[in-house]
Amino acid sequence: MAKVLKTKDKILNAAERLFAEQGFEHTSLRQITGIADVNLASVNYHFGSKKALIQAVMERYHSAFMPELDIRLVELEAKGVTSTEQVLNCFIEPLLSLQRINPNGTSIYLSLLGHAYSEIQGHLRRFTMQNFGHVVQRFLACVQQANPHLTLSTLFWRLHFTLGATVFVQVSGQALSEIAEADFGEQASAQDMIAKLIPFLAAGIAAPV
């Protein structure tokens, strides 16, 4: 008995798919309502604006991911951080748990994050930091504890390099996966990509100056 989705959920589902595939700005409300098979005006009726729709799509994932991440960071902080890789590993399970929202939840969330940061979505950044800024702070503290030899400035830059590498790969993820599959015959799931990413990032963050 496939549940009949209400208009609001049909919009959210269509939007998250298109946003992840094409980014926020390249996706028009007409595309979304076309796929969702609802009227154009219903987006503004149910969500108020496109901005608000974007935030609603993100929040569904944020609110599932962030608390999970925070739990693991707190645990790690308590028992003491000894390596950068430890910190990054805290991301794995929370990311994979997003598959409960959607079978492709992990890559969708990462894609959305990627587009949120590569497009100029100031309102999203503010929105995220307001709601989950403390998680970001805790993450930073953990990385710092793992790398006491690095100055705050160096850490600042390296974390942004980290963010950049992650984000970019997710945005170009589909295209890259196709190339990788053609060239190396390997299908790269979101999980595989994370596994490949972590050693790279950990080594980069902890690199000597």
Next chain:
Amino acid sequence: MAKVLKTKDKILNAAERLFAEQGFEHTSLRQITGIADVNLASVNYHFGSKKALIQAVMERYHSAFMPELDIRLVELEAKGVTSTEQVLNCFIEPLLSLQRINPNGTSIYLSLLGHAYSEIQGHLRRFTMQNFGHVVQRFLACVQQANPHLTLSTLFWRLHFTLGATVFVQVSGQALSEIAEADFGEQASAQDMIAKLIPFLAAGIAAPV
């Protein structure tokens, strides 16, 4: 005797500045012609289309940078590559030499590259690979020579992480620099950013699996 610029050059200069600051898609022809103080229609008259203008802006930098990079990669290849950092260092001088085109040439070029890859500019990617694909190939060969312990697949992914980190930081460069200056009192020039980036990337690429 400040040389009076012809319309075509006024457009190119205004376009490269705005493209670097805002990206290609967020920059309208009306913005460009407004700053350049020329008529809107002159863009299509002199360049044919916005796409063609984008390529013209990129080519000015590509044609200055790519041959310089190639020279250094060939030299390095001849004397034998022993470390990843060696390969990345080949980028420094060619990047800095772009300041002859424009005092901010280095960061403008990197910004343009960033936007070219984070926006979906398929035509630019094709254009670049057609003209300078051999340089990319040589770069790949050098990295491979420096890291014989890595599989081609691992290398493929790590180079894209590398690209991502570089690109992202350049796109968000201005915003990040401002934060860094506020928090750590350091002004981060394009040169500084490259110097911070290379150890991070080199360690990431060469990391153990």
Next chain:
DNA sequence: GTTTAAATTAAACGACTGTTTTAATCGGTC
């Protein structure tokens, strides 16, 4: 069955985009 609010629909709005058209002007040549 009537009432009332919620939800859906079709249509238009106003603002923006890249591009094209048509006419006016500029610069150099005979």
Next chain:
DNA sequence: GACCGATTAAAACAGTCGTTTAATTTAAAC
């Protein structure tokens, strides 16, 4: 000075976008 191609100028074009309006339908409460 008259000609002529190259350049500039103002205006309109055709398309897309997010949003709003006003009318209609649906669904639940009484």
